[in-house]
Amino acid sequence: MPAWTVQNPSALIGNVPVLDGNSVTFPAWRTQLEDLLAIQGVHDIVTGKLPRPETDQKEAKPIAQGSQRVYFAEESGTDWDSLSEVARATMKMTLSVDLAIRYKDLKPASLLFKTICDAYEKNTRARRMMLEDSFWCARHDSSQPIAKWIAKIRNAASDLKSVKLTPADQQICDRLLRGLDNTWKPIRDHLVYSPNEISLDDAIGALEAHKVSMQVTFDHSGDNYAAAAVAKPKKRLGCWNCGQTGHHSSACPNPSLKNKSNATAKSAVVRAGATSAAPLGNGGPSDDEDDDSFDEEIDVVWG
Structure with a gap:
């Protein structure tokens, strides 16, 4: 007289896709549901492998094993009915609301399962x-x-x-x-x-x-763009008033220099890019010195 116990499937029901009338969902629903019913211990009742016994051959008093109820579904029609109701409730929890209402009166669990499978397996x-x-x-x-x-x-x-x-x-x-x-x-x-x-x-x-490889390429491209942005030289500010870099004349910290002589003003014009004349000979600046001076001020924005 084999005894049956039922496992609580509540933690696994969420793994079964909800059957909502879409035929594409049915194969996955059936596979996951049968696995769940096997874990629960009622798969044979749902698939029809274990038919309902005609009579009850055990005492009516329920038998418990620890905290679990023990069922004798092969000998007791009452126990078979109880397990069938457990399986039926589990199946209905995996159906959409509309389908659960449509099949609410179908009993036992084996008839509910067969009806749903026939509806979706029909090769139309x-x-x-x-x-x-x-x-x-x-x-x-x-x-x-x-x-x-x-x-x-x-x-x-x-x-x-x-x-x-x-x-x-x-x-x-x-x-x-x-x-x-x-x-x-x-x-x-x-x-x-x-x-x-x-x-x-x-x-x-x-x-x-x-x-x-596409992800790696995109990552390197972003690094290249960032490196190019860092390497690009930045413009510096230059002041017409005092001839210093780092600020414009509107924010010059040396207001007393604004009233310089015309010679100082001409010197500022020279810094703006005018050509200066120098006598030929040893007293004039060398070509190397001119190049160095130009390089220092090439990125200066005067104002």
């Missing part, structure tokens, strides 16, 4: 066309990580398997490359026109490596 033309469009017409969004595009194509291929239209790995690879955004054209053309046939795993690895 409309469903086949929808799943085919989801796979063959999918387009890559360049603003999303490339991993999401890869997962989208693989999930769409898995959905086609549910209607017995499983694409081959090479078809999945072709769709993965053909649906790429134009910003990925260099790597796409490299893989498409490769002299050797590219496998699905190799294509996925190449796309992920290309994404990493």
Whole structure:
């Protein structure tokens, strides 16, 4: 007489995608739900492997093992009903509000599960066309990580398997490359026109490596721009009044120099760029000295 115990699945229910009437969601919903029901200990009741016993062959008093209730679903119809209600409540928590209302009166849990699966597994033309469009017409969004595009194509291929239209790995690879955004054209053309046939795993690895290389390139470009901005010489201020650098004449700290003689004013004009004449001979400045003086004031903005 095997005993059954029920595990609390509340922490795992959130991992099951909500079934909201979309056929694309159904395969993932069924897979995750069956795993959850197996952990809970009621999978055989839901799938119909354990039918309800006709009579109760044990005492009516519930049996507890520690803090858990023990069920004898193979011998007791009452215990089987209790476990079925637990499984039914778990399934309804993974349905959208509309579907939960639609199926609220379906009992036992095995009938609820079979009804939902029959509704979604029915191999109709409309469903086949929808799943085919989801796979063959999918387009890559360049603003999303490339991993999401890869997962989208693989999930769409898995959905086609549910209607017995499983694409081959090479078809999945072709769709993965053909649906790429134009910003990925260099790597796409490299893989498409490769002299050797590219496998699905190799294509996925190449796309992920290309994404990493793009990120590294962008990072180095930003560093180059920053370095160029730092290396660019900055303009300095120059004062007409006192002939010093670091400020303009409007903020000159030497107001007494504003009343200089005409000779001082002419000297300021020379600093602005006028040509000065010097007598030929040993007393004039050398060419090297002229070059050095020009270099010192080339980035000065006088005012």
